[in-house]
Amino acid sequence: MIQFILLISRQGKTRLKKWFVPCPERDQFRTIKEVSSLILSRSPKVCNFLEWRDYKLCYKRYASLFFIACVEGNDNELLALETVHHFVECLDRYFGNVCELDLIFNFHKAYYILDEILISGELQESSKRAVLHHISEQDAMMQENEQAKRKG
């Protein structure tokens, strides 16, 4: 199972963090620091996996962002990259050619999308269309509420 997902900018700023195992806040930030310095210093030519403690960090760079999935020792590393890519494609379709700024200003939406893809560190939906459909329906519910508020 995936232990946590991180989005780190090339400058080392956190754009998204999601833990699926209990981890105190202090340790989360320490981990982010450690992991990002490890990954940012890796050459682009080497493989996308890095052994870290008892886990494996599977990461991929998309434009200015590093998407990192930390998986267990006997998990399929290639599939972890596919999962990351699945998430990226969903973001891309939702935002339409997603860029880092989209994820900064709409960080909560990135979380909503992730919550439709993963639960408890396991994939729940492999259809991008389904993910986007559910997200847009929920967005619509938000809008209705806002409009109702404005009218009221």
Added chain:
Amino acid sequence: MSIKLRELIRSIRASKTAAEERAVVARECALIRTAFKEDDNQFRHRNVAKLLFIHMMGYPTHFGQMECLKLIASNKFPEKRVGYLGLTQLLDENTEVLMLVTNSVKNDMNHDNQYVNGLALCALGNIGSNEMCRALAREVENLMSSGNPYVRKKAALCAMRIVRKVDEIEDKFNGKIGQLLEDRNHGVLLAGCSLLTTVLEVNPSYVKEFRRYIPPLVRALRNMVTSGYSSAAEYDVAGITDPFLQAKILRLLRILGERSVDASDEMNDILAQVATNTEGTKNTGNSILYECVLTIMSIEAESGLRVLGVNILGRFLLSRDNNIRYVALATLQRMVNVDQQVMQRHRNTIIECLKDADISIRKRALDVTYSLVDDANIKSMTKELLNYLLVAEPEFKEELCSKICMAVEKFSPSRRWQIDTLIKVMCLGGNFVKEPQREKFCRVVAATPELHSYTVIKLYFNMKESLTQEALVHVGVWCLGEFGDHLVSGRAVGPDDQPIHVTAGDVLDLLHDVVRKPPCAEKAPATHCLVSAALIKLVTRCPSEFDRIRKLLRRFDGSLHVDLQQRSCEFLELLSSEWDAHRAGILDRMPVNDKEIGGAETRAVGDSTIDGVPSGAGSGPGPMIGGGAKDLLDLNDLLDGPSAGPPAGGVPPTTGGAGGGGGGGGDLLDLLGGPPSAPGPSAPGPAAGGDGLLDIFSGGAPAAAEAPPMVAYEKNGLKITLFPRKEADGSVVVLARFANSLSCPLTNFVFEAAVPKYVTLTMQPATGQVLPPQNDMVTQTMSCVNATGGEKGLLMKLRIGYVCNGTPVQEMAQIGGFPPGY
């Protein structure tokens, strides 16, 4: 007035310095706090959203936790959504206030909107604590049968979390799994597979029961493998239908097929189909092939299928894609115990990976390499590993050294090769070779008298070259002390048959250098301790350097390191003339316990010219310990022949005299581990316990007049302790105390002792013939006069007889280990 989330983000991003950013955040946090305090409902969810951004930047946001709970309790969807997001980000399952949310989550799970259900399930699945899982298990179970696949899949993953968290309801959902596995919705099927995988991991005993779901799983997999793009466009990734579900099913099949021929048979075809039909040019296809190979290798696959798997693996290993090579090595690592043949076939490729630029690949390759070593390739593999040791990152070196040492110990073809290789390891990575391996090396050397001379010469010259590798210096110093006589004897020859001339002065020079420049400045006292022990040993081996040794030892007698100070003071005392008679005995070679050496001890020494000498023949205590004669009459023969069979190669006859303290035999510094000239079988002395490296006087200080008590016999509830005491006239009085720890008395108790010819023994009658239960009152006194004045150690053979519960018992025991001079 509260600003919008977007504005906050903008102003944080506009900050030019970290201090400015902190100020913006602090100001906003203060406003948010105030709003929370005033219970502002209108902007609560906006404030929590802002807090989430601030939280992501690493600022403390605990004060927002309660607000999340309030939002969740709201009946407006936007507030709920932000509330649940805040809950999963700002809290985790160990946060105490989490308990308060259980009821809201329960209500939302029963809400009639699927997205409200979804939010609640997602929160439970991501941060549900043990208590929450327990409280909501029933709701989850109900939702698993929901008509809505969106809810079903989420409920199934929540069930997975519950199984992980709560031990006693691991089987609660077993009845629901079947229908999940036959679901047509990929999301539900995926969740069902995850749930079952977890159940089987938590409790493998369910595997049998769930094997009946192999057919639907195989069917689902076949549908995906054979379906074209048109029918499953929704799930297509790079031309492959739902790689996630395929991989998940393959992993589940692996668990179900392991150790069952029947189950494996059911999946043979589909595995072959996946292995042949999956396109391996992109990551997506390879992720499935990788999973498939792992499954093929784990189950009882047909040989044809196995070949298919092995071929894929071979292709992976030769791939130019680093990721693929990495997983190939990871797979090999997992197959180590399954298929050595395959492993060996790829040996060269694997070793090539040790030189890769990528640390991840090097690390994987190294792990695989370790498991490749066997009897047949030990020499070439060790060579590769030594080459690697030369260039490896410091973080690898310790493990590398330890693995090489282990492999050498296990597979080395000869003692000589073993010693050569270990010296090489210490020359290359001496600062990474840990204490146990150094001790082991010393033991191997000590147990191989044929190679004493060879080893000490080799170490001497290696040390002369460089004193920077700690392990090399430490074992080198020890060997110089133990076997320095070989070095200065003038009889040693080099590899080209040229005589080697090393004078005692040269050896002292080298030790002097070690003292001045210890390999590791922080651990200098440890090095100095070893040097001082070597120096004192050299007193007898290089008598000409007596004064210089004394001078060098004096350097340490004021050391701040207590152990070193004590050690050097005692050694200096030993140099005084009153010890002249005993010194040679005290400073004799360390005894060797052959049993502790392991590995190559049964192997030839490895040099044709010295192979003729049976290994271990000259190592004194070996045969002594083994030869525990059963008859009292044998005792004298046994004791009279301690120096039988001096080894070839110029080892002085003193070798045979060593003895005692068998247990402490291997400690580098256990110099006085056994009293001199007391070849004591089973050494009951306190020395047996001394295993610490610095435990030098575990045998008791030689100067003590009243020796520590010795346990001579302990068996079946009877314990005999001897209290030897040296009298002024030179005789030794031994008080034997008999302790009966049983609840019944021992009657007809007889205690007899026999001693070697050079000792006269007088025995007083025992104070009683019955040993009362739980009592140690009965004693017996013996007095011994040693004709050699203590030059030959005191030895005893005991016969003990008694009746316990009407059963007569007759036992024998031998005791050496009396303090020196007795």
